[in-house]
Amino acid sequence: MKNIIRRDPQTFTALSATDWSASVPCIQCQAQPAEQIGVTIPSDVVKTIAKTCDVVVHYRVGILQGDILSRPQYGVLSFHHGDIRRYRGTPAGLWEFLHDAPQGGVTLQQLTPKLDAGSIVAFESVDLTDAHTWAAVRQRLFCVSPIVLARGIQHLQDSSFEPVSVPDEDLGTLYYLSDVTLRVQARYLLKEIKGVMARSDASPNGTAEDALAYAVGQYALGEVSIDKAAELANVDQWTMLEILQRATISSQFNPETVADIRQEVGVSWDLSDEYVTQYEDTNVPDDDQ
Incomplete structure (x- = not known):
């Protein structure tokens, strides 16, 4: 997730592609x-x-x-x-x-x-x-x-x-960037999900990016399985698994912390036992948690 924030995707036009740059x-x-x-x-x-x-x-x-x-x-x-x-x-x-x-x-x-x-x-x-x-x-x-x-x-x-x-x-x-802690990442993720779903073009009627954000969010909150998340995002299961691993979903977000932040940003869904089990089964050092 921090790598996603670090990339801060933007759209640029190379100077070499402009008409006046040649002169x-x-x-x-x-x-x-x-x-x-x-x-x-x-x-x-x-x-x-x-x-x-x-x-x-x-x-x-x-x-x-x-x-x-x-x-x-x-x-x-x-x-x-x-x-x-x-x-x-x-x-x-x-x-x-x-x-x-x-x-x-x-x-x-x-x-x-x-x-x-x-x-x-x-x-x-x-x-x-x-x-x-x-x-x-x-x-x-x-x-x-x-x-x-x-x-x-x-x-x-x-x-x-x-x-x-x-x-x-x-x-x-x-x-x-060092201020983008796990808690900040979790708050960002949940707030972004809430924002995407609040839009009139939110998944499943929005863009592919919206659908992916919705699917990742649903999985992070324990609402769906990886199979269902892949279906929501219109990608295969292995691609979804890779996306979740890159975003550190299910291995680093403490369920109690997520629940607290979820209340802060106004997301009301309950965490499922499946998500809690996924967290508890990982071998994450206390400092990383």
């Missing part, structure tokens, strides 16, 4: 590990960028450190799909989803060596009140990104504009 100069380089955290850009590439660009936009290179942050006139702009005054770190949108946040946001920041603590160049608030799944939350955040970038560039062209510096005491909580 744009391209410099390829290998980012180098920084001394403590993140990566640096080779000095010769930084010099070239500083001579030819007044602003840099950062996309999925890693946590940038070094001269690249200060050499361009307006620095390096980067999206954070969250309000850095509330949520920092990763994964995007997960914590807003888990905390039932009614509002999210997209921050365009001037990067600094400190993670998600840059000056705000543009910000757009996003309504999440009826975003019932993590995918829906992410989709809303990603959709406004182009607007935020365009607004940020306009701001930088205004000589009277000053990016908003956020004091350390006003920065939001910094989340890491």
